[in-house]
Amino acid sequence: MESALSIINERLLSTGMSQREVDALMGRLLEEEAFDYVSIMADIVKKHLHKTNPENMS
Secondary structure: OOOHHHHHHHHHHHOOOOHHHHHHHHHHHHHHHHHHHHHHHHHHHHHHHHHHOHHHOO
């Protein structure tokens, strides 16, 4: 099975974008997704800690 990133890469190249432009755009997408993931995980941990020990949360 071909990875989703490979398919996206091929599709973007077919629009006339250069490989450098595609790489920059995909890098930005992955960076944004990573930041979103970390933010969500931090919220989950904070909520869990609050449930288990609410007096220690500020």
